[in-house]
Amino acid sequence: MLIFENIVLALFAIKSNKMRSFLTMLGIIIGISSVIAITSIGDSAKGVVGKEFAAYGMNNMYVYINWEFAQDGYEEADLIMPEDIEALKARFPEDILYVAPSISADSPTRVGRTDGKVSMYGVDANYHMFKKNIDILYGRMINRSDVEGKKDRIVIEKKAALNLFNKENAVGESLRVVINNELRDLTVVGVYEVPSSLFDSMMMSDSYSTYVPYPILQYGDRASWAIELYANEKKNPELLGKEFTSYLCRIKGKEPGFYIHESLETALTQVNQILGTLSIAIGAIAAISLVVGGIGIMNIMLVSVTERTREIGIRKSLGASTRDILMQFLIESMIISAIGGIVGTALGIGLASVGMSLAKIDVVIDPKVVVLAVAFSAMVGMFFGLYPARKAAKLDPIEALRYE
Numbered sequence: 001m002l003i004f005e006n007i008v009l010a011l012f013a014i015k016s017n018k019m020r021s022f023l024t025m026l027g028i029i030i031g032i033s034s035v036i037a038i039t040s041i042g043d044s045a046k047g048v049v050g051k052e053f054a055a056y057g058m059n060n061m062y063v064y065i066n067w068e069f070a071q072d073g074y075e076e077a078d079l080i081m082p083e084d085i086e087a088l089k090a091r092f093p094e095d096i097l098y099v100a101p102s103i104s105a106d107s108p109t110r111v112g113r114t115d116g117k118v119s120m121y122g123v124d125a126n127y128h129m130f131k132k133n134i135d136i137l138y139g140r141m142i143n144r145s146d147v148e149g150k151k152d153r154i155v156i157e158k159k160a161a162l163n164l165f166n167k168e169n170a171v172g173e174s175l176r177v178v179i180n181n182e183l184r185d186l187t188v189v190g191v192y193e194v195p196s197s198l199f200d201s202m203m204m205s206d207s208y209s210t211y212v213p214y215p216i217l218q219y220g221d222r223a224s225w226a227i228e229l230y231a232n233e234k235k236n237p238e239l240l241g242k243e244f245t246s247y248l249c250r251i252k253g254k255e256p257g258f259y260i261h262e263s264l265e266t267a268l269t270q271v272n273q274i275l276g277t278l279s280i281a282i283g284a285i286a287a288i289s290l291v292v293g294g295i296g297i298m299n300i301m302l303v304s305v306t307e308r309t310r311e312i313g314i315r316k317s318l319g320a321s322t323r324d325i326l327m328q329f330l331i332e333s334m335i336i337s338a339i340g341g342i343v344g345t346a347l348g349i350g351l352a353s354v355g356m357s358l359a360k361i362d363v364v365i366d367p368k369v370v371v372l373a374v375a376f377s378a379m380v381g382m383f384f385g386l387y388p389a390r391k392a393a394k395l396d397p398i399e400a401l402r403y404e
Contacts (some may be wrong), residue, residue, distance in 0.1 A: 007335070009328055013304070021336060024122030026302045027293025028340030028380065029347065032034050035283050035290075037355070043364040046272050053268045056238050057130055059233045061103055061241050063248065064226035069258045078258075079223035084248065091247055095232045097238055098110050100124035101224035103217045106207060107177040110163040112211025118160070118177060119207040120216030127190070129207035139171035139190035145215040146189070153213060155190035160208035180219045186212065204274035214311060237263040239391040292375070293340065294384035301388035307393075312395050334378050335387025341377025345370055 014021045063077060080101070101124040108115065123297040125144040128134040134141070137158060146153045155177055161170035173188045192211075215222070231240045241261035248259045249360055305312070312325055349365055 007331055009332075011335065013308075013332055015396060017304075017378055020300060024296050024336055025287055025293075025340035025343065027296045028377050029293075029344040031288075031290035031293055032341050032344025032377055033351060034347035036196045036345055036369065036373055039279055039363050040352035040371050041355060042275055042283075043366055044361050047360050047364050049271055049275070050268060053264050054132075055232055057132055057263055058265050058268070059237055059263075060130070061229050061231060061237055061261050062226055063103070063229060063241070063244055063259055063261045064216060066258055066260045067199055068256075076223065078254070080227055080248070080259075081223050082342065085253065087251055088248065092240075092244065095235060095243075095319050096229055097232065098124065098127065098130045098230040099227055100127075100214050101218065101222075102226040102252060103214055103224055103227040105179060105217050106152055107147050107179065109164070109175055109177050111173075111175065116160065117207045118156075118166055118175070120154070120177065120179075120210050120212045120217060122217040123211050129213065129247040134195045135195075137191050137193050138169040138249075139188070141190055141192075142211055142213050147215060150215040151213060152184055152186045152216060153189045154186040154275065155211040155276070156188055157209055157260055158191055158193045159389050161188075161191050162208065163208075179217060184216070218295060221323070231263075233304045237265045241266075291381055294337075294380040297336060297360050297381055297387060298384040301329060301385050302391070304332075305329065305388050305392040308392075309395065312392055317393070322393045325395075326389045329389035329392045330382060330385050333389065334381040337375065337379045337381025337385075341374040344377070345373055348373075 063080075065080075069111070073265060085099055085101070089099060100123060105120050105122075107118055107120065109118050112303050123142055125142060125147050128136060128141040136155075139155070141155055142153060145151070154177075156164075156170065156175070158168055159166050164170070164175070165173050170188045170191055174185045175188060176183060178184075185383070218224070229244070231237050241263055245259045245261050246256065248254075249256055252259070315325065349370075353363045
């Protein structure tokens with residue numbers, strides 16, 4: 001019998017038992033929709049995390065003392081000195097685009113009757129050229145003159161300008177802060193804005209982020225335990241980081257591993273691995289319902305074979321071969337699974353789209369996952385429909401005709 005005729009017979013059988021067919025599909029629908037939704041949410045999360053990291057610059061990294069080596073304490077000479085930074089810049093002139101001590105401080109502040117708290121990040125000149133998500137709205141960023149002159153300058157975010165000074169353009173205003181236990185009045189030279197991000201909503205900080213020349217935050221001999229770098233984007237940051245730390249260990253007379261690095265690219269890879277593992281684990285749990293759905297298909301098809309025993313006997317007596325009967329019931333179970341897969345895919349995409357829109361995240365649907373899901377659902381139908389189909393095909397036509 002032609003495959004087309006088997007498909008017509010299968011559709012007729014499904015239509016004749018709508019409710020039973022729907023309940024049979026339900027397990028497949030739930031399984032496929034869950035897998036599609038979970039993988040789409042996982043891919044969407046990876047996409048938004050990737051964008052957040054890219055805003056900071058994927059070539060960003062930190063080099064710092066490995067505290068596992070310094071558990072028993074460390075000497076002052078082990079800290080990274082200004083001359084060490086200069087040596088790194090001289091050794092890697094094309095690979096280090098920006099480098100400065102990684103130093104920060106928090107301070108309460110008050111303007112008129114308005115209280116606030118600022119987090120001051122020490123930076124070198126032109127920091128905003130490398131950290132790509134800083135948009136200067138008014139004034140300027142910290143420049144070379146500010147750094148070399150150790151000037152009391154500060155660049156504040158727009159939110160701080162509005163809340164503390166009741167205006168966006170706060171350039172020229174003064175902000176009193178505490179640095180190294182001393183009161184200092186910093187002059188606002190710039191107001192910046194960064195796009196709202198997922199990280200900001202997760203951090204829920206009550207401090208205003210600000211930038212100041214890094215020397216004004218340093219205390220004493222200007223040594224630091226960590227430095228921040230922006231490396232050559234055309235090269236692998238992980239390999240560059242190893243070169244930087246290896247050279248630093250050599251010039252400081254330390255064993256390999258005393259200074260280590262951490263790059264945003266490495267951190268992003270780790271985050272993606274965690275998200276990917278979670279998606280696979282949860283998706284695998286959801287896929288169990290596909291097996292349950294497959295068992296449901298086998299059960300219903302066995303019932304169908306019993307109910308249609310006389311029909312099978314009549315078809316065989318009219319010349320239908322064992323293969324024809326086998327194909328009829330096998331195609332019927334595959335169609336049930338495929339329809340369930342298509343409906344489940346649409347439902348899964350809908351759930352992912354609604355969930356991501358509520359979270360204000362762009363949804364990512366992988367076409368390969370969709371095709372694989374529908375194909376897998378059809379395979380489930382074929383696998384679990386094979387036994388009932390073979391049972392139907394092996395029925396003796398005489399015994400089948402006698403069946404009441």
